[in-house]
Amino acid sequence: MEYRHTPVLLAEVTQHLSLHPGSIIVDCTLGGAGHAKRITASIAPTGTLVGIDQDDAALTAAEITLRLGQQIKENDVRIVLLKGNFGDLNTLLPQAGIASVDGFLFDLGVSSPQLDLPDRGFTYQEDALLDMRMDSSGPITAHDVVNTYEQSQLARVLREYGEERWASRIAEFIVAARGRHSIETTGDLVEIIKAAVPAAARKGGPHPARRTFQALRIEVNGELDVLRKGLHSAVPWLAPGGRIAVISYHSLEDRIVKRIFTELSTGCTCPPDFPVCRCGVKPVLRIVTRRPVVPSETEIEANPRARSAKLRVAERI
Ligand SMILES: C[S@@+](CC[C@H](N)C(=O)[O-])C[C@H]1O[C@@H](n2cnc3c(N)ncnc32)[C@H](O)[C@@H]1O
Numbered sequence: 001m002e003y004r005h006t007p008v009l010l011a012e013v014t015q016h017l018s019l020h021p022g023s024i025i026v027d028c029t030l031g032g033a034g035h036a037k038r039i040t041a042s043i044a045p046t047g048t049l050v051g052i053d054q055d056d057a058a059l060t061a062a063e064i065t066l067r068l069g070q071q072i073k074e075n076d077v078r079i080v081l082l083k084g085n086f087g088d089l090n091t092l093l094p095q096a097g098i099a100s101v102d103g104f105l106f107d108l109g110v111s112s113p114q115l116d117l118p119d120r121g122f123t124y125q126e127d128a129l130l131d132m133r134m135d136s137s138g139p140i141t142a143h144d145v146v147n148t149y150e151q152s153q154l155a156r157v158l159r160e161y162g163e164e165r166w167a168s169r170i171a172e173f174i175v176a177a178r179g180r181h182s183i184e185t186t187g188d189l190v191e192i193i194k195a196a197v198p199a200a201a202r203k204g205g206p207h208p209a210r211r212t213f214q215a216l217r218i219e220v221n222g223e224l225d226v227l228r229k230g231l232h233s234a235v236p237w238l239a240p241g242g243r244i245a246v247i248s249y250h251s252l253e254d255r256i257v258k259r260i261f262t263e264l265s266t267g268c269t270c271p272p273d274f275p276v277c278r279c280g281v282k283p284v285l286r287i288v289t290r291r292p293v294v295p296s297e298t299e300i301e302a303n304p305r306a307r308s309a310k311l312r313v314a315e316r317i
Helices: 010-016 034-043 056-068 086-095 112-116 142-148 151-162 167-180 186-196 210-221 223-237 251-266 297-302
Strands: 024-027 048-053 078-083 101-107 238-248 285-287 310-316
Touching: 010 034, 010 238, 010 310, 024 034, 034 048, 034 056, 034 101, 048 056, 048 086, 056 078, 056 112, 078 086, 086 223, 101 223, 142 151, 142 167, 142 210, 151 167, 151 210, 167 186, 186 210, 210 223, 223 238, 223 251, 238 251, 251 285, 251 310
Parallel strands: 024 048, 024 101, 048 078, 101 238
Antiparallel strands: 238 310, 285 310
């Protein structure tokens, strides 16, 4: 099946990574290699592209795009594709045989094929088994979460990761439903959510299952923890002047990126009333984008999934 994903903020990412021939770039979320393909063209000849993804289907698609693509001539760019989680950069990057990196790209979340293929269990638009793992060998599925978490744990996940105002009620309805029989499919779950959210609150807004599905996906893939881990492990690999670019798609992710960039560009953590610095912490990043870069109206019109994208970029001092 064809892997169709339109890269978001493509020109802006390429510009902000300040690519040049010979650059060593790590695309931590390779997907279908939409960004990576453009990157390889800008770092040829002699550049290196390391592409990481935890999804086998993405890696297969990316390999076809990059290695069989007409755009780059053979041997112009060294391409290393690695299956893994970007939370494990410190074990993945040594496998690529590089000593430092000129640019990292994190294009967070799921790809269009992950969302659109019902058998991945991410979509509330079609009925499928509840899965939601980006890495199909991952330890927990959405089925495990909805059928085994305690009610209070479920409510916390929906509240924190979905910012769902009906979290407690949805959790209560899930626990009642699974008491009758286990919840097997995305369709079963959507019906439970619809029953839990009052009709008046469902009117006019987005799909009532949207926030719950986002929350489950984040929980199943540990997305926020690996984002923190990934950013913190990437920065020490950056060469001076090297850049890190992150595209996020919801406020929870964007807040984490903003906070980590601010923390690493601030340095000293001594209380403000200390006359001299005692902690010795020095800033390691300079923030390049004071405000996040967002897609143009034209891009959003052509690719509605770009709507919520925010790009933040920082540079290693
Ligand atoms: C938005 S898509 C990237 C699309 C890509 N930039 C393109 O242009 O085709 C996100 C990809 O990152 C992968 N991904 C998400 N979180 C990951 C993680 N923690 N480690 C490795 N891959 C991850 C997903 O499997 C998915 O393929």
